[in-house]
Amino acid sequence: xxxxxxxxxxxxxxxxxxxxxxxxxxxxxxxxxxxxxxxxxxxxxxxxxxxxxxxxxxxxxxxxxxxxxxxxxxxxxxxxxxxxxxxxxxxxxxxxxxxxxxxxxxxxxxxxxxxxxxxxxxxxxxxxxxxxxxx
Numbered sequence: 001x002x003x004x005x006x007x008x009x010x011x012x013x014x015x016x017x018x019x020x021x022x023x024x025x026x027x028x029x030x031x032x033x034x035x036x037x038x039x040x041x042x043x044x045x046x047x048x049x050x051x052x053x054x055x056x057x058x059x060x061x062x063x064x065x066x067x068x069x070x071x072x073x074x075x076x077x078x079x080x081x082x083x084x085x086x087x088x089x090x091x092x093x094x095x096x097x098x099x100x101x102x103x104x105x106x107x108x109x110x111x112x113x114x115x116x117x118x119x120x121x122x123x124x125x126x127x128x129x130x131x132x133x134x135x
Contacts, residue, residue: 001087004080004128005043005050005108009066009073013055017042020051028053032107039063041107052078052107076114078126084111087127091115103129 010016013031021027028042038061044051054075056064066075081087084103092098097116106112106128115125 001079001081003049004078005052006074007052007054007076007078007126009063009070009075010053010055011067011072013040013042013053016053016055020044020053024051030108033057034105034107036104037061037063037106039107043108049078050108076124076126078112078128081127081129084113084127084129088113091127096120103127105131 008016017028017031024044024046026044028044030043031040032043033040035057038057040055040057042053042055044053054063056067058064063075088098088103097119099114099116103111103113106126109131110128111131112126112128115127117124
């Protein structure tokens with residue numbers, strides 16, 4: 001497992017992109033909407049890990065609820081794994097609470113799943129695996 005990205009919840013993606021472009025001295029490399037999560041994302045390469053900015057796509061999204069409760073800020077840590085299904089089984093066997101039964105398509109060409117913060121000392125953890133391109 002390696003830290004793949006840090007997810008940051010933001011109210012306004014356009015304004016936050018400008019802020020992080022100034023901070024990091026380079027533009028984002030991708031903006032993507034993840035319909036299943038009701039979120040719009042933007043990614044910055046910083047070496048390792050990347051930075052993912054997340055803007056709510058609707059008032060019902062997890063990001064909107066997070067910002068309403070806690071304000072803007074770090075939302076999750078994402079760890080890249082080789083086999084997400086095996087890692088989900090292993091972690092569930094170790095007593096971690098998995099939030100989705102099957103991996104789902106996330107941003108940046110990844111399969112993702114989340115671990116409940118109640119089982120990870122209050123930190124939302126995302127597992128992600130790169131989706132292999134078909135030949």
